[in-house]
Every structure is written in structure tokens, then in C-alpha cells.
Amino acid sequence: MAGAAPVLEDGSLLSRLDRGLLRLERFFALLAGLAVLSLMFLAVRSVGGRVLFNAPLSGYVDWIMQLMPLIAILAVSFAQRDGTHIRMDLLVARLGGRALWLFELISVLLILFLMIFLLWGSWAHFVRSFDFAAPLWSRDSTIDIGLPIWPAKLIVPVAFFVLCLRLCVQAIGYGRAMVLGLDSPVAVPLVQDAAAQAAAEAETLSEKG
Amino acid sequence: MEPIDIGLWVSGGMLVLVLLGMRVAFAAALAGLVGLFLVFWSKRGFDPEQLGWAITVAAKTAGQVPHSKVASHELSLIPTFILIGYLAYYAGLTRALFEAAKRWIAWVPGGLAVSTVFATAGFAAVSGASVATAAVFARIGIPEMLKIGYNKQFAAGVVAAGGTLASLIPPSAILVIYAIIVEQDVGKLLLAGFVPGAFSAVIYALLIIGIAVIFKSVGPPVRGFTWRERFASLPAAMPILFVVVIIIFFVYNPFGEKAWGTPTEGGALGAFIVFLMALGRGMRWTELKSALVETAKLTVMIFTIIWGVLIYVRFLGFAELPDAFATWITSLHFSPWVILVCILLAYAVLGMFMDAIGMLLLTLPVVYPAVMALNGGEFVSAADSAFGMSGPMCAIWFGILVVKMAEFCLITPPIGLNCFVVAGVRDDLSVQDVFKGVMPFFLADAVTIALLVMFPAIVLWLPSLA
Amino acid sequence: TEWNVSVWGKRRAFTEHIEKLAELVSEKTGGEFTMNVSYGGLSNNRENLDGISIGAFEMAQFCAGYHPDKNRAITVLELPFLGVSDLKEEVAVSHAVYAHPAVEKEMAQWNAKMLMTSPMPQYNLVGTGEPRDELSEFEGMRVRATGGLGEAFRAVGGVPTSVTSSEAYQAMESGVVDTVAFAQHAHLSFGTINQATWWTANLNPGTVNCPVVVNIDAYNALSDEHRKVLDESVSEAIDYYLENYAKLLKRWDDVLAEKNVQKVMISDEELANFREVAGKPIHEKWIADMSAQGMPAQELYDLVFKTLEEHRASN
Ligand code: NA
Ligand code: NA
Numbered sequence: 001m002a003g004a005a006p007v008l009e010d011g012s013l014l015s016r017l018d019r020g021l022l023r024l025e026r027f028f029a030l031l032a033g034l035a036v037l038s039l040m041f042l043a044v045r046s047v048g049g050r051v052l053f054n055a056p057l058s059g060y061v062d063w064i065m066q067l068m069p070l071i072a073i074l075a076v077s078f079a080q081r082d083g084t085h086i087r088m089d090l091l092v093a094r095l096g097g098r099a100l101w102l103f104e105l106i107s108v109l110l111i112l113f114l115m116i117f118l119l120w121g122s123w124a125h126f127v128r129s130f131d132f133a134a135p136l137w138s139r140d141s142t143i144d145i146g147l148p149i150w151p152a153k154l155i156v157p158v159a160f161f162v163l164c165l166r167l168c169v170q171a172i173g174y175g176r177a178m179v180l181g182l183d184s185p186v187a188v189p190l191v192q193d194a195a196a197q198a199a200a201e202a203e204t205l206s207e208k209g
Numbered sequence: 210m211e212p213i214d215i216g217l218w219v220s221g222g223m224l225v226l227v228l229l230g231m232r233v234a235f236a237a238a239l240a241g242l243v244g245l246f247l248v249f250w251s252k253r254g255f256d257p258e259q260l261g262w263a264i265t266v267a268a269k270t271a272g273q274v275p276h277s278k279v280a281s282h283e284l285s286l287i288p289t290f291i292l293i294g295y296l297a298y299y300a301g302l303t304r305a306l307f308e309a310a311k312r313w314i315a316w317v318p319g320g321l322a323v324s325t326v327f328a329t330a331g332f333a334a335v336s337g338a339s340v341a342t343a344a345v346f347a348r349i350g351i352p353e354m355l356k357i358g359y360n361k362q363f364a365a366g367v368v369a370a371g372g373t374l375a376s377l378i379p380p381s382a383i384l385v386i387y388a389i390i391v392e393q394d395v396g397k398l399l400l401a402g403f404v405p406g407a408f409s410a411v412i413y414a415l416l417i418i419g420i421a422v423i424f425k426s427v428g429p430p431v432r433g434f435t436w437r438e439r440f441a442s443l444p445a446a447m448p449i450l451f452v453v454v455i456i457i458f459f460v461y462n463p464f465g466e467k468a469w470g471t472p473t474e475g476g477a478l479g480a481f482i483v484f485l486m487a488l489g490r491g492m493r494w495t496e497l498k499s500a501l502v503e504t505a506k507l508t509v510m511i512f513t514i515i516w517g518v519l520i521y522v523r524f525l526g527f528a529e530l531p532d533a534f535a536t537w538i539t540s541l542h543f544s545p546w547v548i549l550v551c552i553l554l555a556y557a558v559l560g561m562f563m564d565a566i567g568m569l570l571l572t573l574p575v576v577y578p579a580v581m582a583l584n585g586g587e588f589v590s591a592a593d594s595a596f597g598m599s600g601p602m603c604a605i606w607f608g609i610l611v612v613k614m615a616e617f618c619l620i621t622p623p624i625g626l627n628c629f630v631v632a633g634v635r636d637d638l639s640v641q642d643v644f645k646g647v648m649p650f651f652l653a654d655a656v657t658i659a660l661l662v663m664f665p666a667i668v669l670w671l672p673s674l675a
Numbered sequence: 676t677e678w679n680v681s682v683w684g685k686r687r688a689f690t691e692h693i694e695k696l697a698e699l700v701s702e703k704t705g706g707e708f709t710m711n712v713s714y715g716g717l718s719n720n721r722e723n724l725d726g727i728s729i730g731a732f733e734m735a736q737f738c739a740g741y742h743p744d745k746n747r748a749i750t751v752l753e754l755p756f757l758g759v760s761d762l763k764e765e766v767a768v769s770h771a772v773y774a775h776p777a778v779e780k781e782m783a784q785w786n787a788k789m790l791m792t793s794p795m796p797q798y799n800l801v802g803t804g805e806p807r808d809e810l811s812e813f814e815g816m817r818v819r820a821t822g823g824l825g826e827a828f829r830a831v832g833g834v835p836t837s838v839t840s841s842e843a844y845q846a847m848e849s850g851v852v853d854t855v856a857f858a859q860h861a862h863l864s865f866g867t868i869n870q871a872t873w874w875t876a877n878l879n880p881g882t883v884n885c886p887v888v889v890n891i892d893a894y895n896a897l898s899d900e901h902r903k904v905l906d907e908s909v910s911e912a913i914d915y916y917l918e919n920y921a922k923l924l925k926r927w928d929d930v931l932a933e934k935n936v937q938k939v940m941i942s943d944e945e946l947a948n949f950r951e952v953a954g955k956p957i958h959e960k961w962i963a964d965m966s967a968q969g970m971p972a973q974e975l976y977d978l979v980f981k982t983l984e985e986h987r988a989s990n
Contacts (some may be wrong), residue, residue: 026502032281032509033501036288042485043477047470050851054815056836064473065280071288072279072512075505084510086564092230108232114239117264121272128725134744135968139784141744143721143821144835147745156276193499249731252677262730269729277719282842396845431727461847468849471842526716527679587685 005083005189014176018081018169018187024162025078035070042067058144066147069155077163080170083189101178104188108174112167115160122156129153212248216220216528218406219244223521233567234517241520242271248527282473283395284515288508289476289593290337290380292482293452294345295500297335303345305445306331307353312439315431315509319421321357322352322367322428323351323352329371330410331446333378334453335483337385338507339565339619343372343627347634358427365638370413373616376565378406379456380476382511383565385614390573393604396460396472401605401672403457405613406429408667409464409657416653420530448486452479464490511566518570531575538579545583545595553614553658560618564626569615580607601671609668617654620647676901678893680712683720683875688860688923689793690714692916693736693887696791698906700901710734724888727986728785733893736793738885740822745785747965748778751975752884754961755827757983759882760867762917764986769884771982777971787888790979791909794916795858797879798824801871801887802854806939808875810948820856823961824881826855827953835885843867856880859927860920868930873937877946880953947980 009015042064057063079085092103129140130150138148170188177185184190184200210218223240227233250256250263297303310324310331317323329346336342346368354364376383379399387394421427459475460468469475487496525531541548559568581587584603585594596603619627628643661667681698682690689710697710718726723735739749752772759765769792772778782789800807800818807813814832815889818825825835838846840861846852847870855867862868897905903954931938941949959974 024284029505029509030498032505036292036508037484037501037506039285039289040292043482045475047474047478050817050836054817054834056817056851057835059284060589060836061838064282064285068280068285068767069276071505071508072284073275073509073516074507076513079506079509079513080232084506085234085513086510086567087230087232088227088562089230090623091228103230107229110226110231110239111235114235114242117242117268118238118272118275121268121270123272123277124269124729125273125276125725128728136309138744140742143517143741143823146743149742152280153276205663207633241715270726270731273718273725273729277722374784392841394845468845470849470851471838471845523717526713529711531714531716 002020006081007027008184008186010186012186014172015186018173020170021077021162021166022081025075025081028159028162029075029078032071032075035067035134039064039067039071059142059147062142062144062147065142066149066152069152073156073159075201076159077166080150080163081189097183098178098181101174101182101185105171105174105178108167108170112164115164115167116123119157119164122153122160126150126153126157210247210251212251212528213533215244215247215251215524216530219247219439219524219528220530227563233564234513237514237516237521237567238271238517238569241274241517241522241524242267244521245270245527246525248524253388270341270523271520272393274520278445278516278519279512281389283389284512286380286385286395286473286476287337287382287511288504288668289473289480290382290385291507291511292338292500292504293380293476293480294338294341294375295504296480296483296492297332297423298345298489299443299490299492299496299500300448300483301490302335302449302483302486303328303332305442306449307346307349309439309442309446311353311431312434312442315434317418318430319417320430321350321354321359322364322417322421325354325367325370326371326374326410326413327384329368330374330378330407331449332405333375334449334456335380335479336375337380337382339373339375339383340626340630342509344371344376344634346372346629351631351635354428357429357431360646362642362646363427364646365628365631365635365643366648366650367417368642369620369631369647370650371410372630373619374406374410374413374628376612376616376619377402377609378564379522380479381404381612382606383569383615385571386515386566387569387608387612389610390570390603391577393487393601393608396468397672398605398608399456399472401609401668402612403608404671405657405661405668409613409616409654412657412660413650414639416649420649448482451482454547455479455482467526514564514570518567521571524572525574531541531578534575535579535582539582547578548583549580549662551608552580553662556611556614557621560614561621562624563618564624565615568618569611573611577607578666590597598664598665598669602665602673605672606661606665606668610658613654613658613661615659617651620650657673676707676897678708678710678734679717680710681717681723681726681732681735682712683715683723683736685714685864687864687914688920689795689858689885690736691919692791692793692912695915696905696908696912698847700904700912702905703870703908704808704901708897708904716967717931719728724785724787727787727888727890727974730890730892732890734790734887734889736885736887738883740883746781747968747970748775748781748975749884749886750823751961751965751972751979753823754880754958755823755881756950757979759797759983760879762794762796762920764797764983765882766792766913766917767986768979768982769794769886771978772975773886775971775975776911777975777979778899782888785888788891788894790887790889790905791913793885793887794913794920795882795885796920798858798882799875799878799880800856800858801847801867801874801936802852803850803870803872804812804853805853806873806937808939808941810945816854817852818854818856819846819852820880822883823957824856824883825958827949830953831949838877840865844870847871858882862922863930868934868936870932871902871936873939874931875941876938877940880949891922900907947987 046060050056131139136148140149173188226236246267249266253259307328310328315324351364379402384398388398454473459470474566587600591599622644632640632643701709721741723737773789816833817836818828818833836852843855844866962972
């Protein structure tokens with residue numbers, strides 16, 4: 001199942017790092033959303049130009065291909081922050097306490113391991129398309145109107161780098177929870193049961209207050 | 210270790226990671242990365258001196274995939290389809306549809322539930338994602354049903370099941386993904402989804418009416434709307450028609466003239482119309498911004514699965530697993546129909562545990578070539594084929610069957626995304642409640658799938674005109 | 676030794692020399708050196724050079740026009756109206772250019788070495804509606820043509836329109852484009868011929884250039900014997916390709932007749948006009964642009980015509 005889950009916040013350094021990173025991630029998500037919106041306007045321009053003026057948008061396909069990494073990858077870390085990326089929490093939902101945090105920690109560390117290699121690989125992919133000596137620094141161009149591709153390729157390692165930072169924050173968050181045996185740690189998405197528990201606690205607190 | 214052995218071991222490892230709760234996209238990508246590494250290293254005889262080389266080549270090969278697979282013109286349909294759904298919500302289309310459906314058809318037994326099914330089917334024609342459809346109708350449909358005394362679980366089940374229709378009725382993100390993986394015409398597939406989607410809705414409606422007739426307590430008919438009230442409800446729901454017409458006409462012109470453009474353009478223009486409507490209905494920057502951020506989030510979630518799984522698929526390519534599987538399937542001494550039914554049953558089981566998109570992406574690279582081979586190959590004529598249809602038609606038919614299976618997996622326990630979403634929206638419902646309420650619809654889906662298998666014409670009639 | 680070979684699409688006339696090469700090499704080495712041809716499993720078609728550069732596979736096919744900036748030098752072969760008249764000439768011209776040091780150097784950046792070409796016939800147009808056999812009728816014509824070809828049609832008032840090759844059929848059907856420029860085998864495999872009412876038999880505007888390359892390290896790592904077998908099998912593989920494509924071209928006329936597609940002949944005068952407007956100026960612009968980037972552009976350009984002359988003289 002999916003599960004955007006609540007992320008608790010407090011005044012600790014880790015939580016401040018979490019929120020600082022979140023600001024960047026939100027900005028990336030908004031950019032991605034605006035890029036989706038621009039798909040719409042590109043189509044309007046393309047069809048309108050063709051039907052009304054026999055002047056279709058030159059390089060329509062090229063522009064879309066340039067926009068897609070922005071739309072599809074830039075916000076990858078934003079979705080990791082609150083656990084939007086799909087998983088099966090059949091097993092995890094049954095765990096609690098230190099066992100749960102251990103599982104989450106291992107899972108996040110595995111993702112971090114993966115992403116470090118993908119960061120390297122996607123950076124290499126960018127570098128192959130980039131050449132300081134060439135016009136527009138381009139060593140790879142789109143098929144139709146010859147746009148340089150390197151900016152679109154650069155988006156991927158940038159997004160992956162932010163995701164690596166996010167994973168570090170989460171690894172620390174889970175690690176801390178495991179060592180200290182916390183019930184509701186900050187800066188990590190909580191499994192729904194734990195979240196409900198946290199919410200219930202918050203309620204009793206406010207009742208008392 | 211031969212590449213095929215590596216393929217099997219790594220695939221097993223990935224399943225374990227998924228079951229242990231690692232995010233599906235990353236589990237698949239990790240399996241792909243490790244698999245690529247093993248394949249390259251095995252090529253150099255697992256020589257320790259070649260370890261660094263194998264790691265480098267694996268990382269660079271895997272690192273290409275995200276940009277390379279995502280920068281696709283056809284895939285741009287997915288964010289567009291998702292955006293339409295969010296904008297349609299802000300344009301008030303959901304409520305308008307529900308109101309119109311209620312006034313026109315709620316007089317039948319189980320009326321409000323039947324209306325909900327047809328309203329979700331209507332919303333499916335502007336929404337590309339089943340989950341979003343279920344979430345929206347959980348807010349609108351369930352309270353109305355509860356008000357007139359519906360069983361709570363049943364009401365939730367109706368919405369969870371009705372929501373799945375958005376995957377068959379175009380626009381549909383899952384159909385686009387299928388088309389991309391199997392390299393078939395996106396437009397024809399979207400077109401092919403219309404009739405089976407509507408068909409599915411009718412079967413749901415018949416089931417509800419049947420239940421309501423037998424168990425009087427389920428839901429009383431709602432009568433008493435005048436014709437004036439009925440017609441008054443239409444204008445607000447009309448814009449749906451615009452979007453449907455645009456999408457159809459951009460894929461295929463029913464009047465025998467040329468279509469108006471490509472599906473990509475049609476999808477984006479549909480979004481534009483809904484966008485204008487939402488502006489007209491008072492959507493301002495705050496709402497637009499949250500629609501955009503929500504779109505970005507759902508989009509990136511889907512695309513992460515896409516590139517993650519495609520890294521794994523790239524590894525499968527190097528391990529030559531799809532070829533091996535197709536050869537194996539075609540060498541079996543069973544009737545192709547029996548094998549097809551087994552494949553569909555396997556999807557039903559797999560679908561219990563996996564989400565729809567991940568399931569398709571993981572299995573299709575192996576299963577699709579096998580099914581095509583079973584039918585007699587890509588270029589087979591209808592006369593020479595096993596299923597009585599040409600290669601391209603088989604691709605469409607199997608696509609619709611698989612997407613229907615994917616819809617089914619959205620409501621089957623233990624991992625039925627739609628049921629989780631409905632339970633998530635409604636505080637008074639537990640996931641178990643929704644699963645109980647949705648149970649009768651398993652029967653409806655089984656009937657639908659059986660009919661689609663037995664009468665392929667339901668699927669192929671429309672695309673064969675185009 | 677087993678080599679992985681990355682191509683795309685389906686097995687077709689365009690990939691027959693690779694299949695033949697694999698067969699020959701395996702035969703001659705008694706199965707010691709085999710090639711495993713993968714249709715799209717190993718890489719995207721636009722990233723085959725990347726894969727060669729990484730070393731993920733040993734051999735690959737790509738087209739210059741997919742990514743001009745990756746392979747500037749050989750884009751000379753995609754200029755419109757070079758006057759190449761058949762596949763044999765296309766082979767001669769391509770291989771001469773491939774052997775030029777500027778090309779070798781650029782390919783070496785990708786750790787690639789040119790092995791052979793995949794000769795393509797001229798990209799003539801299929802179109803819907805009334806046949807367009809005069810230059811003036813190209814005004815406002817929406818045409819699916821990429822790179823240099825697109826430029827050529829733009830020069831005479833055409834409107835080059837972006838559609839991928841797999842979308843070409845749909846684009847014609849929907850009127851997004853009026854005409855599509857492809858080689859014959861592609862008109863057949865992408866189905867554009869089924870939409871067409873006419874085909875330009877003698878427009879011959881130009882073609883695309885699609886080399887087959889090998890990874891330099893893998894090539895050097897071959898035993899002397901295997902390398903010799905590989906090198907020597909190239910011409911046989913090309914011969915087989917030509918023979919096979921000739922059969923396809925023969926069938927082409929039947930296909931036209933069967934689908935009731937009109938064969939449009941354009942007058943010499945109109946063709947001369949077209950070349951005047953769309954040939955020379957685009958050639959000169961290419962030479963100027965590439966020279967500015969430090970490419971021996973004039974040399975490459977002259978090499979094309981010198982080779983054509985020599986080839987014709989020797990036959
Ligand atoms: Na839909
Ligand atoms: Na399920």
C-alpha cells in the first residue's frame with residue numbers, strides 16, 4: 001500500500017535539518033508541478049498553431065522530452081520524506097519498538113546504498129553529454145531541433161543528491177529511535193499504527209492541558 | 210553461474226525485499242543494479258581483478274535508465290492524466306456528476322449505489338488514476354448513502370470498486386504504461402478501454418440491483434425527481450462530455466474523417482479545458498498550487514516505480530530471461546487458452562500482494578512476449594492464430610485483460626490500494642470494513658473478466674474500426 | 676568469446692547485415708566467437724553510443740540524426756541532395772567518411788570504432804491527398820522529416836513536424852502531418868504506406884546514416900584470429916544486406932500497385948530548383964558551422980564527392 005504518513009517535528013537539530021530540506025523539496029515539487037502545467041500550454045500552442053496558422057510548434061516532441069525529467073524525477077525526495085513511495089507494510093505494520101526501527105533503518109540504508117551508485121551513474125550519464133569545448137557545451141542533442149540534452153540529464157543527479165541527503169536524515173532519525181528506544185521519533189515517516197498512536201498521545205496531552 | 214541463474218536468484222531476492230517492506234521502486238532498482246553487476250562480473254569469469262570494472266559498468270548502465278526511460282513523449286500522458294483528475298475535483302465535476310447520476314438513475318433498486326457506480330465511471334472519463342477516483346468519491350458518495358440508511362461496509366465497497374473503473378476508461382495511466390512497455394499504439398489501447406470499462410460498470414450495476422432486490426435492507430431506491438430537476442442537473446456535468454469527445458476525437462474520428470491530433474495533444478487539451486473550468490469555478494493560486502504539488506507527488510511516485518523497475522528490466526535483458534520464458538511457455542503441451550487462464554490466475558494471486566503498476570512493470574517484460582508467442586507471434590494473421598486474432602489485436606486484448614486484472618488487484622486483500630484509500634478518507638471505516646464491503650464485487654469482476662476472455666469482440670470492436 | 680550486440684525495433688532489412696555477421700563469425704570460428712543480437716533489451720536506441728562507451732555491450736547500431744552533437748563529423752552523410760543514387764554508392768561514401776581521422780577521433784571519445792554502415796535508400800515521401808509534384812505545392816506541407824532533411828523541406832516552405840517514427844502512422848492518419856519521409860522498409864514496417872495515396876519516386880532528398888560500431892577495448896581484446904574473422908566478414912555481411920534489400924525494393928513496386936499508391940515523378944526542372952534552394956545553401960551552412968567548431972568540414976564534404984566520382988569511375 002501507499003502511505004503518505006505524518007512526520008513529527010520538534011526543535012532538535014535533526015528536525016530543523018528535516019524542515020530545511022523539506023523547504024527545498026517543496027520548491028522542487030512546485031517546479032515539477034509547473035512543468036506539468038506547461039505540458040498543457042505546449043499542447044495548446046502546438047494544436048492551435050497547427051489548426052489556426054499551419055504553424056505547429058517546432059520541436060514539440062523535443063520540448064516534452066526535455067521537460068519529462070523535471071516532472072518525473074525532480075520531486076523524488078519530496079515523496080520519500082513522508083513515505084509516499086509505495087511499499088508493502090504487511091510485515092512492518094506488525095512490528096513495534098526497536099524491531100520496527102531496525103527494519104526501517106536497514107531499508108533506508110539499502111536505499112542509500114542504491115542511490116549512491118545511481119548518483120554516480122546518472123552523473124556519468126550527464127558528463128557524457130557535456131563538453132566544455134563544444135558550442136552550448138553540448139555533446140548530445142535532441143533529434144528534431146537539436147536542443148542540448150545536458151540540462152535535462154543534470155536534473156537526475158541533482159534530484160538524487162537531494163534524495164541521498166534525505167535518506168541520511170532518515171537514517172539518523174531511525175538510528176536514533178532504535179538506540180534510544182523512542183516511540184515517536186522526529187524527521188521520519190511513521191508507520192500508520194505508530195502514527196495513530198502518536199496522534200492519540202497528542203490528544204490526551206491536549207485534554208490534560 | 211549462468212546469466213539465467215543470476216536472473217532467477219536476483220528476482221527471488223527482490224521479492225524478499227519487497228515482502229520485507231522495502232519501497233517497491235527501490236527494491237526493484239537495487240535488484241537490477243546488483244543483477245547487472247553479477248552479469249557483468251560473470252562475463253569476466255568472476256575474476257577479482259575485474260570487480261571494479263563490473264561495479265563501474267553496472268552503476269553506469271543503471272544510472273542511464275532514469276533519464277533515458279523517463280524522457281519520453283508518450284509517458285507525458287501520465288502527469289497530464291493525473292492533473293486532469295485533480296483539476297476536475299476543483300472544477301466541481303465530481304459533485305455535479307454524482308448529482309446528475311442520482312437524479313437520473315437512483316430510482317432503481319439499490320439506486321444510490323448504482324448512481325455512485327455510474328458517477329465514478331463518468332469521473333473515470335476525466336481521471337487517469339483509480340486511487341484518486343476512489344478518494345474523491347469516498348468524500349462525496351459515502352455520506353449520501355449513509356444518510357438514507359445504507360450498510361456502511363457496502364457503501365464503502367461500492368466506492369472502492371467503482372473507483373477502479375478509472376483504469377480501464379480512458380484517460381488511464383495504467384493503459385499508457387502498458388502501451389509503453391509492449392510498444393503498442395497508445396491511442397488504440399485508450400480507445401479499446403472504453404467499451405470494457407463501460408461494460409464493467411454495467412456488470413457492477415447489475416450486481417448491486419441484484420443484491421438490493423434480494424436483501425431489501427441494502428439500499429432503498431430514491432424516487433421523486435422531476436424531469437425538470439433531472440435536466441437541470443446536466444449542464445454542470447456536461448464538461449465531462451467535452452473531455453471525452455476531445456480525447457476520442459484526438460485518437461480516432463468516429464465520422465470517418467481524420468482524427469484531430471495525437472493522444473498526447475488530446476490529453477493535454479482535455480486538461481486545459483478542465484483547467485479553464487476550474488478557473489471559472491473560482492480556483493485561485495492557492496488551490497492551483499496544491500493541485501500542482503499533489504500532481505507532482507503522485508507523478509513522481511509512479512515514475513520512480515517506472516524507472517526503478519526498468520533498471521531491473523534492463524538487467525533482465527542482459528540476463529536473457531524474457532526469451533527463455535517465452536521459449537518455455539510455448540514449449541508447454543497445454544492449450545494456449547489454458548495457459549492464458551493460468552497467467553490471469555497468477556495475476557490475481559500476485560495482485561493480492563502487489564500494487565498494480567509495479568505488478569505490470571515487473572511481469573510484462575517476461576509475460577507479454579510469451580503471450581504473443583503463444584498466439585503465434587507478432588505478425589500472425591487472425592486465421593493462423595491461437596486466440597483467433599491478429600498479433601496487434603492480441604496485444605490490445607491482452608492489455609485490456611491485464612489492466613482489468615490490475616483493477617481487480619486494487620480491491621483484493623491484503624494489499625488493495627483503493628480500499629486503503631477509502632478507509633483513509635473515512636475515519637469511521639477500518640480497512641477490514643472496506644474489504645468486507647467490496648467482497649461482492651470480486652464476483653462481478655470475475656464475471657467481467659470471463660466475458661472479456663470468451664468474447665474478445667467486446668474489447669476489439671472499437672479499435673478495429675480505427 | 677560472446678559479444679552482446681545492441682540494436683532496436685524488430686528484426687528487419689535494416690538489421691540483416693548484423694544478423695549475417697553474427698552467423699558468419701560463429702561459423703568461421705566453429706562457435707568460439709558468438710554474437711548475441713538484442714532488439715532493445717540492452718539499451719534505448721538513442722543511447723547505444725553511451726552503452727558502447729561504458730562497455731556494457733561490445734557492438735551496437737545507431738543513427739547519426741538521433742543525436743547530431745554526439746557524432747558531428749558523420750552528419751555530413753545526412754546532408755540533403757548529396758546525389759547518392761543507390762545503396763552501393765551509399766556504402767562506398769559512408770565507409771570512406773568513416774575512415775577519416777576526424778571521424779575516428781570523434782568515435783574514440785565514445786570508445787567506439789566504426790565497423791560498417793547500414794546503407795539506407797533515399798528518404799522519399801509518402802503523402803495523403805493530391806500528389807505534390809511541384810515545388811510550389813510544398814508550401815505549407817506538414818512533413819515528418821528530421822535533421823538535414825527537415826531543413827531541406829523548410830527551405831521550400833514545408834513545415835517539418837515533430838513526431839516519433841512509431842507515431843508516424845497515427846500522425847498521418849490524424850492529419851498532424853501530410854507527408855512522411857522514410858526509407859521503403861520503414862514505410863512498410865511503420866505502416867505509413869497504408870495511409871498513402873502517393874509516393875515520390877525520384878525526389879531523392881537524402882537519407883539517414885546508421886553505422887555499426889564496436890567497443891575499442893573489446894575489439895582489441897579479441898584474439899588475432901577472431902579479429903581477422905570479424906574484419907573479413909564485414910564485406911560479406913554488407914553484400915548479403917544489399918542483396919536482401921534489393922529483394923525488398925523489387926517488392927516495393929508490387930506493394931505500391933496493391934495499395935493503389937501513385938508513383939509521382941517530379942520533373943528535372945523542379946528537382947533542379949529544389950536542389951538549388953535546399954541543397955547548396957544547407958551544405959554551405961553545414962560547412963561553415965562545423966568549421967567554426969574546429970571540424971575539417973570542407974575536407975569531409977569534399978571526400979563525399981571524391982568518393983562518389985571514384986566509385987562511379989571504377990564501375
Ligand atoms: Na480514466
Ligand atoms: Na490487492
